Amino acid sequence: MIHTPMDKIAKATPEPMARKVRGLSDRTIAWIFVAPSIFLLLAVNIFPLIWTIRLSFTNYKVNRPNREIDFVGLRNYERILTDSDTWMTMQATAHFLIWTIVLQVLIGFALAYLLNMKFKGNDMWTTIIVFPMMLSPAVVGNFWTFLYQPQIGLFNYVVTFFTGGDPSSFSMIGDVHLAPWAIVIADTWMWTPFVMLICLAGLRSIPDSIYEAAECDRASKWRQFWTITIPMALPFLMLAVLFRGIENFKMFDLVVQLTGGGPGNTTTLTSIDLKREAFEKWRTGYSSAYAVILFVTVFGLASIYVKALNKVKER
Amino acid sequence: MKTQLKLSVATAAVMAVSGAASAEDLTLCWASWDPANALIELSKDFEEKSGHTMNFEFVPWPNFADRMLNELNSGGKLCDLMIGDSQWIGGGAENGHYVKLNDFFDAEGITMDDFIPATVTGYAEWPKNTPNYWALPAFGDVVGWTYRKDWFERPELQAEFKEKYGRDLDVPNSLDELKDIAQFFQGRDIDGTTVYGAAIYTERGSEGITMGVTNALYNYGFEYGNPDSPYELDGFVNSEDAVAGLEFYKDLYDTATPPGSSNWYMGENIDAYKSGQVALQMNFAFIWPGVEADANVGGGKSGYFPNPAGPNGQFAQLGGQGISVVSYSDKQDAALEYIKWFAQPEIQSRWWELGGYSALKAVVEDPGFATSQPYAQTFLDSMAIVKDFWAEPAYAELLLAMQQRVHDYVIAGNGTAEEALNGLVDDWTETFEDEGKI
Numbered sequence: 137m138i139h140t141p142m143d144k145i146a147k148a149t150p151e152p153m154a155r156k157v158r159g160l161s162d163r164t165i166a167w168i169f170v171a172p173s174i175f176l177l178l179a180v181n182i183f184p185l186i187w188t189i190r191l192s193f194t195n196y197k198v199n200r201p202n203r204e205i206d207f208v209g210l211r212n213y214e215r216i217l218t219d220s221d222t223w224m225t226m227q228a229t230a231h232f233l234i235w236t237i238v239l240q241v242l243i244g245f246a247l248a249y250l251l252n253m254k255f256k257g258n259d260m261w262t263t264i265i266v267f268p269m270m271l272s273p274a275v276v277g278n279f280w281t282f283l284y285q286p287q288i289g290l291f292n293y294v295v296t297f298f299t300g301g302d303p304s305s306f307s308m309i310g311d312v313h314l315a316p317w318a319i320v321i322a323d324t325w326m327w328t329p330f331v332m333l334i335c336l337a338g339l340r341s342i343p344d345s346i347y348e349a350a351e352c353d354r355a356s357k358w359r360q361f362w363t364i365t366i367p368m369a370l371p372f373l374m375l376a377v378l379f380r381g382i383e384n385f386k387m388f389d390l391v392v393q394l395t396g397g398g399p400g401n402t403t404t405l406t407s408i409d410l411k412r413e414a415f416e417k418w419r420t421g422y423s424s425a426y427a428v429i430l431f432v433t434v435f436g437l438a439s440i441y442v443k444a445l446n447k448v449k450e451r
Numbered sequence: 452m453k454t455q456l457k458l459s460v461a462t463a464a465v466m467a468v469s470g471a472a473s474a475e476d477l478t479l480c481w482a483s484w485d486p487a488n489a490l491i492e493l494s495k496d497f498e499e500k501s502g503h504t505m506n507f508e509f510v511p512w513p514n515f516a517d518r519m520l521n522e523l524n525s526g527g528k529l530c531d532l533m534i535g536d537s538q539w540i541g542g543g544a545e546n547g548h549y550v551k552l553n554d555f556f557d558a559e560g561i562t563m564d565d566f567i568p569a570t571v572t573g574y575a576e577w578p579k580n581t582p583n584y585w586a587l588p589a590f591g592d593v594v595g596w597t598y599r600k601d602w603f604e605r606p607e608l609q610a611e612f613k614e615k616y617g618r619d620l621d622v623p624n625s626l627d628e629l630k631d632i633a634q635f636f637q638g639r640d641i642d643g644t645t646v647y648g649a650a651i652y653t654e655r656g657s658e659g660i661t662m663g664v665t666n667a668l669y670n671y672g673f674e675y676g677n678p679d680s681p682y683e684l685d686g687f688v689n690s691e692d693a694v695a696g697l698e699f700y701k702d703l704y705d706t707a708t709p710p711g712s713s714n715w716y717m718g719e720n721i722d723a724y725k726s727g728q729v730a731l732q733m734n735f736a737f738i739w740p741g742v743e744a745d746a747n748v749g750g751g752k753s754g755y756f757p758n759p760a761g762p763n764g765q766f767a768q769l770g771g772q773g774i775s776v777v778s779y780s781d782k783q784d785a786a787l788e789y790i791k792w793f794a795q796p797e798i799q800s801r802w803w804e805l806g807g808y809s810a811l812k813a814v815v816e817d818p819g820f821a822t823s824q825p826y827a828q829t830f831l832d833s834m835a836i837v838k839d840f841w842a843e844p845a846y847a848e849l850l851l852a853m854q855q856r857v858h859d860y861v862i863a864g865n866g867t868a869e870e871a872l873n874g875l876v877d878d879w880t881e882t883f884e885d886e887g888k889i
Contacts, residue, residue: 195885199524199546200844221855286710287645287728304645310713312863396714398655400863401855415517417848418524 185431192425199418212425222426224401225409231316232323232391232405233384237377239324244331245373249365251332252339262336266329273326277393280322284308284394309395315402319391323384331376338372339365367451374445378438385434406430474502475785480519480530481772483509486590486737489805496801497792503785512717513657516847523548523777531780532789534589534772537573542844543775544577549585550776555787556584561794567591569837570810574773579842586773587790588810590737593757593833594666594768596629597724597742598622598731600754602641611635622756626670626699629731629759633707636730648707649731650720651700653862659716660861661840661853663733664700665768669838670761671696682889684879689872692763697868699761701861713862724748735770736833739826740806755829757836769837771808845886852878 146154160168192212196205216222251262268276283291284307292303308318342364350360388407391397397404410430414423479494481487487509494505508529510518516536522529523543535543543549552575556562563571563584570588577585602608603620612620616631623629633648640646652663665673672692677683687693704712709728712719717734724732725745743749758767774793776786792798799811803823808830814820821828841849853875860871883889 199520199542201546284711289711304710307711307713310711310862312865392656396654396656398858398862399713400655400859400865402863412851415521417851418520419848 188424188427191421192428194421196421196424197418198420208421212422213429215422216426216429221401222409225404225406228316228401228403229385229405232319232387232403233381235317235320236323236327236384237380239320240328240331240380241373241377243324244328244376245335245369247328247332248335248339251336265332268326269329271326273390274393276322276326277390280318280325280394281309284318310399312399312402315395315399319394319403322394323387323390326390327380327383331380334372334376334379335369338369341372342368371445371449374441374448378441378445381441382434382438385430473785474504475531475782476504476506477531477782477785477789478506478508478529479532479534479774479789480508480510480522481534482515483511484737485741486807489802489807492805493798493802493807494789496798497789501785501788501792503788505789516657520847523779526779528777528779528781530777531782531786532774533777534774535586536772537769538840538842538846538850540574540577540585540773541842541846544583544585545844547778548775550778550783552584552587552776552790553582555790559791559794561587561791565812567810567812567815567834569769569834570771570773573769573837573839573842574771574810577842586775587794588771589774589793590771591808591810591815591830591834592735592737592770592772593830593837594662594733594770595736595739595758595829595833596731596733596756597739598632598754598756599748599752601752602636602730603754622754623759625759626667626761630699630703630707633703633731637707641727644727646727647709647723647729649703649733650712650715650723650729651703651708651733652716652720653704653708653712653858654714654716654719655854655858655862656714657716658850658854659714660857661850662716662768662770664697664857664861665838665840666733666758666766667700667703667761668693668696669766669768670758670764671699672761672763675841682883684876688876688879689869693872694868696761697857697860697872700857701864701868704861736808736826736830737770739830740824743825751825753825755826757829757833765836766838767833767836769839771810843886843888845882848882849879852882 193207193209194205195208195212197203247265251258251265283289286292286304286307289303289308291308292306296303296305306314308314346364346368347360350364355363386407387405388411391403391405392408395403397408406426410423410426413419413426417423479490481490487507491505491507497503498505516539519530519533519535520539520542521527523533523535524546533543533549535549540549544551563575563582566575566588570591571584572579574588575584575586577583609620612618612632612635615635618628620632620635623632629649635648636646637648638645652659654660672690673696674687674690674693675684676687709723712723715723717738720732720734721738721741723729724734724742725748727747739755742753757765759765774790776783776790780786793802794811796811796813799809799814800817803809803814803820809815815831815834821831840846843849856871856875856878859865860868880889
């Protein structure tokens with residue numbers, strides 16, 4: 137009698153194969169099922185990583201196939217870590233990373249808090265607010281270059297409307313002091329809705345009964361916010377910080393489109409610098425070492441952060 | 452008779468079949484810009500005559516080098532013909548991307564003596580100044596200047612300029628005069644609109660600011676190295692004259708360019724000029740047909756002049772490209788056929804008519820050439836004073852180092868011109884050491 141789909145499959149299996157499978161242990165069968173995934177993981181992730189580490193100890197250049205490849209030891213690592221330009225790009229990346237996360241979390245949480253209150257048109261506002269994150273980063277970078285144009289850009293007009301003066305008196309992407317903020321503002325405009333959505337999910341996951349209990353205990357709104365809302369939304373906030381941190385560490389398209397890394401090196405983030413080394417200068421060995429350093433940095437920071445996140449969740 | 456007829460039909464059939472079998476689908480790779488459209492039009496004649504089909508892969512300039520060098524470095528078969536930038540010739544030859552064309556030229560009677568010498572050196576030879584050819588000069592180009600002739604001719608502006616500078620408002624004879632003119636127009640109200648002096652190259656990401664600043668550096672005395680010892684850089688790249696040239700470019704940027712023009716290259720300069728924002732624009736000659744045809748600034752409203760002289764000579768940055776056969780192509784014979792067709796004087800003449808800048812002497816030395824277009828004489832004068840950037844296999848490293856150093860000083864205002872050029876010497880020295888050249 138055939139009852140279940142598994143029975144049907146068993147019945148359909150040819151006898152010679154069925155005989156072979158009957159002789160296999162559960163562990164072996166499990167390995168057979170898992171093997172393709174492991175093979176793919178090795179081929180797509182692990183092998184390239186090992187190969188990159190190997191290349192990082194050589195002077196290999198992918199555009200010079202005829203040149204002899206020399207083992208240079210730690211020279212690439214030494215050159216990267218002692219290069220003042222590398223540290224400048226690290227500083228630019230840190231500035232971008234910290235300020236985008238701070239602004240996006242603050243504004244995103246505030247928006248989520250407002251949207252969590254029940255009011256008419258709530259859904260419509262949510263849709264409008266998430267619109268920027270639906271756009272391509274390259275498109276966003278491109279149209280922010282127009283917004284920042286001193287002669288025709290809306291941004292300069294809005295700023296000078298409040299501060300007075302001539303809109304063409306300052307250039308957001310041409311000024312060494314303003315350009316780092318120009319990329320922070322554009323990224324914040326684009327990705328705050330993402331943080332907002334995560335925060336909104338966190339806020340909506342807090343049961344109303346907790347607030348009702350606090351009301352019974354005559355806790356003020358301010359106290360409810362700090363003792364209920366923030367602690368219960370914290371794991372979501374931390375998750376948003378993790379996502380935005382990882383994403384912004386590898387930020388490339390929006391900034392390239394907006395400033396090209398300039399003026400000078402002011403907005404050259406590590407990902408832009410790495411791309412130039414690897415695919416414009418074709419210094420494959422050097423850029424492999426650079427990639428390894430960045431990988432270790434991101435992996436290390438993310439690991440520490442995930443541990444902290446788990447501790448918060450356990451509380 | 453019947454047998455003869457059968458034989459004729461059979462012969463015709465065999466010829467038709469063999470003809471069809473040799474018809475190839477060729478792909479030509481180039482940048483996406485106006486001349487590329489002209490080439491599509493021109494190539495219809497080749498398709499008709501040869502039976503081959505032409506396909507085109509055009510990539511916008513900011514991504515052109517990335518995309519195409521990736522293609523070459525990976526041994527890709529996408530491109531059978533490549534109109535590659537002049538600086539790629541060293542890498543194309545040494546890394547085996549391009550087919551050497553000497554034997555082909557000899558067999559087909561194509562001689563480089565028939566082309567403008569600067570284009571042969573710039574687009575075809577590697578090593579430079581040796582008779583080893585890897586491309587046929589395809590598109591002559593050079594940085595020059597476009598100006599608003601209609602503004603220059605206004606009596607009130609002429610009078611004000613004469614009073615201020617003691618000379619006529621006319622095409623500048625020197626870089627200093629050019630700066631005066633640009634400063635004169637900076638922030639001026641013309642027909643109720645605020646206009647600015649000059650749109651110059653300032654782009655950071657690819658090659659923009661280098662292609663611009665060299666027009667000042669060369670004329671002030673910058674050299675790529677000791678003429679007697681090619682990779683000796685110190686004292687040539689960062690000479691006092693070179694420092695003065697870099698300071699000139701920064702001053703021009705600071706005092707005579709539109710606000711917000713900190714990352715401008717060909718496209719942005721064209722837009723600024725055509726929209727009436729600037730009195731002058733620095734740009735490659737390829738834009739001139741488009742300027743002449745433009746409703747706002749064409750039809751006699753614009754004039755053209757070569758890069759003006761500096762204290763130590765008159766030079767202009769070479770642009771342009773040669774056409775090469777990609778060594779990874781399986782259709783090299785058909786690709787060579789295209790080059791043979793393209794090199795013909797009548798095709799080159801038609802190329803110029805369509806808006807392509809021919810480098811063939813028979814075209815540019817024709818008595819009617821100089822007056823054939825308002826910019827034709829300027830093109831000839833400019834091609835006579837060209838200098839090019841490094842064409843070494845490691846040109847990209849050299850270029851990106853210069854982009855960074857120059858942008859950091861001119862646009863970001865960090866450090867001094869001397870520090871920027873000293874830094875450049877260090878960067879280039881490191882590259883040449885890595886390359887085993889020094």
